[in-house]
Amino acid sequence: MIVSNGTIIGRGHNRRVQKGSPILHGEMDALENAGRRPAAVYQGATLYTTLSPCAMCSGAILLYGIRRVIIGENENFLGEEELLRSRGVTLEVRQDSRCIRLLTGFIRTHPELWNEDIGV
Amino acid sequence: MIVSNGTIIGRGHNRRVQKGSPILHGEMDALENAGRRPAAVYQGATLYTTLSPCAMCSGAILLYGIRRVIIGENENFLGEEELLRSRGVTLEVRQDSRCIRLLTGFIRTHPELWNEDIGV
Numbered sequence: 001m002i003v004s005n006g007t008i009i010g011r012g013h014n015r016r017v018q019k020g021s022p023i024l025h026g027e028m029d030a031l032e033n034a035g036r037r038p039a040a041v042y043q044g045a046t047l048y049t050t051l052s053p054c055a056m057c058s059g060a061i062l063l064y065g066i067r068r069v070i071i072g073e074n075e076n077f078l079g080e081e082e083l084l085r086s087r088g089v090t091l092e093v094r095q096d097s098r099c100i101r102l103l104t105g106f107i108r109t110h111p112e113l114w115n116e117d118i119g120v
Numbered sequence: 121m122i123v124s125n126g127t128i129i130g131r132g133h134n135r136r137v138q139k140g141s142p143i144l145h146g147e148m149d150a151l152e153n154a155g156r157r158p159a160a161v162y163q164g165a166t167l168y169t170t171l172s173p174c175a176m177c178s179g180a181i182l183l184y185g186i187r188r189v190i191i192g193e194n195e196n197f198l199g200e201e202e203l204l205r206s207r208g209v210t211l212e213v214r215q216d217s218r219c220i221r222l223l224t225g226f227i228r229t230h231p232e233l234w235n236e237d238i239g240v
Binding site: 016020021022023028031032034035036037038039054055056057058059060062063064080083115116 | 136140141142143148151152154155156157158159174175176177178179180182183184200203235236
């Protein structure tokens, strides 16, 4: 979910199964739904993610210069947080129990999808 | 364009204008068109790009473990080549005059699109 000036400009969910897409992680889907925006909108926006952003989504954050990312949890998967921090992105990791439960449950019930997605 | 075992499994073009998409760079479109594949396919594939891959596309390369990228040119834009090399990706930069001409012409005729895309 991308928030700009207190307004949600893009929501997203992983669409790997629903659209057969290897690129529509939740973050990417949110960007796609936000659509083409002036650079300043992204640069002033905050991205909210359930899980720590993977390399692809972190790269998108860097491309668009999003400066602040609120991360639900990074216990089930630690993405490119170090890279993002090294480029000046402010991260807040909440370790929210609802996010952890959501991901833990998904990984337990769909290990084949989880492993497909992270390339194990 | 993604090639696996001598076969093109995904072609792509930038679709920012055509689909109003902020995420469909040529590399991402090629991944999307390749669809869901076993991890080993990406890891053994070669990605061919016209231009040096930006942060988003480089992140996708890292996510899927693509080990070899052939880059048409990096004179008009230098992407995250250093990051990719530091993660073990083999890059070949061709400085192909056709790629350079293509991008130079595009930037000259559509500076507003070029600047929108790279967030200037």
